[in-house]
Amino acid sequence: MAEAGKTIEIEVLRYRPEQDATPFVQSYRVPFTEDMSVLQGLQYIKDHLDGTLSFRWSCRMAICGSCGMMIDGKPKLSCKTFLREYHPAKLRVEALAHFPIERDLVAGVDDFIVKLESIKPYLIPKEPRRLEQGEYLQTPHQLEQYEQFSSCINCMLCYAACPQYGLDSKFTGPGVLALLHRYNADSRDGGREQRMELVNAEEGVWSCTAVGYCSEVCPKGVDPANAVNQNKVNSAKDYFLRWLRPRGTGK
Amino acid sequence: MSPTSNEPVSGRRPYMRSMEGWWRRNPFFVRYMIREATALIVAAYALVLLTGTLCLSQGEAAWNGWLAAMRSPLAVALHLLMLVAMIYHTYSWFEIMPKTMPAVFVGGKRVSAATITMVGLAAAAVTSLALFAVVRMLRP
Numbered sequence: 001m002a003e004a005g006k007t008i009e010i011e012v013l014r015y016r017p018e019q020d021a022t023p024f025v026q027s028y029r030v031p032f033t034e035d036m037s038v039l040q041g042l043q044y045i046k047d048h049l050d051g052t053l054s055f056r057w058s059c060r061m062a063i064c065g066s067c068g069m070m071i072d073g074k075p076k077l078s079c080k081t082f083l084r085e086y087h088p089a090k091l092r093v094e095a096l097a098h099f100p101i102e103r104d105l106v107a108g109v110d111d112f113i114v115k116l117e118s119i120k121p122y123l124i125p126k127e128p129r130r131l132e133q134g135e136y137l138q139t140p141h142q143l144e145q146y147e148q149f150s151s152c153i154n155c156m157l158c159y160a161a162c163p164q165y166g167l168d169s170k171f172t173g174p175g176v177l178a179l180l181h182r183y184n185a186d187s188r189d190g191g192r193e194q195r196m197e198l199v200n201a202e203e204g205v206w207s208c209t210a211v212g213y214c215s216e217v218c219p220k221g222v223d224p225a226n227a228v229n230q231n232k233v234n235s236a237k238d239y240f241l242r243w244l245r246p247r248g249t250g251k
Numbered sequence: 252m253s254p255t256s257n258e259p260v261s262g263r264r265p266y267m268r269s270m271e272g273w274w275r276r277n278p279f280f281v282r283y284m285i286r287e288a289t290a291l292i293v294a295a296y297a298l299v300l301l302t303g304t305l306c307l308s309q310g311e312a313a314w315n316g317w318l319a320a321m322r323s324p325l326a327v328a329l330h331l332l333m334l335v336a337m338i339y340h341t342y343s344w345f346e347i348m349p350k351t352m353p354a355v356f357v358g359g360k361r362v363s364a365a366t367i368t369m370v371g372l373a374a375a376a377v378t379s380l381a382l383f384a385v386v387r388m389l390r391p
Contacts, residue, residue, distance in 0.1 A: 017264035100265030108265045229351040
């Protein structure tokens with residue numbers, strides 16, 4: 001219930017491909033309560049004011065990574081951002097930056113999905129084990145090497161935070177490189193050789209200029225900038241050490 | 252059969268927004284651009300020192316001329332400006348340093364990003380002061 005008739009103004013950057021040549025701003029006034037998230041504000045608009053508004057959401061508790069959008073110019077999960085942070089002023093929401101707008105707040109993420117698949121985001125066992133040999137053991141220290149990077153929920157806020165990706169979308173980008181590192185840094189994984197080619201490429205870690213905003217906006221504390229920049233060292237090692245490796249063992 | 256009978260019609264017309272003026276949109280990016288710009292000042296100061304070395308190789312008169320030029324009020328003001336830029340440059344790089352290295356463990360505990368930054372800044376301060384002391388001692 002709205003507290004004593006309080007309201008808040010939400011401006012939405014709208015785009016309907018079948019009728020709009022360019023996006024435009026549409027303003028809505030929604031009832032305001034202290035505990036309402038921005039996502040709930042949008043749901044109010046869709047349910048009561050304008051059923052044509054499109055946006056993605058699913059879990060509404062910062063797990064699924066669907067509801068990322070620009071809120072007053074900053075990439076945020078709309079379920080984890082509250083209207084009270086802006087009230088009594090208005091706020092403005094827009095589809096995730098650096099991605100094409102598909103419709104309203106829905107960004108086209110095809111590029112991200114292709115990149116995500118390309119890094120083989122799964123364990124490629126170092127030594128295949130039979131069931132009777134039991135599980136792959138790992139020490140707490142080994143776990144700590146990759147654990148934070150495994151928290152990524154593919155919400156793409158880091159891509160909307162990365163000007164290098166915005167300027168040239170050939171860059172593999174923070175989130176996917178962080179996931180690449182998550183598997184490379186796993187003591188059970190043996191797929192490093194296959195992934196290093198993507199790390200070493202110009203579109204790999206070397207397109208990063210250490211802006212660091214990706215880590216700032218990550219809602220799960222993944223620190224993609226750390227993963228990317230650690231891999232500049234790994235990439236340099238990979239380059240120089242290949243001269244030392246015996247012939248025939250390299251690519 | 253018409254050529255498009257079974258083809259689904261796509262209404263997709265993705266709209267790409269401009270990156271024009273991107274770094275002015277967010278204070279974080281402004282700080283980043285200042286960090287990058289101060290690198291040019293670091294390079295400029297290297298050129299100033301290089302000019303000094305060049306003058307030194309060309310004999311006493313050239314060297315004294317360079318020293319006199321460095322003492323002019325304009326040169327002193329520029330030095331102060333460059334010092335501020337240099338300090339910001341140092342700070343901004345040690346601020347990002349924890350992101351550039353693998354996790355460091357001391358006694359089984361992970362060293363925090365703030366500690367890494369502080370150690371870097373302290374090392375920069377100590378070496379700068381030590382260098383300053385050496386220069387003072389060597390002064391005729």
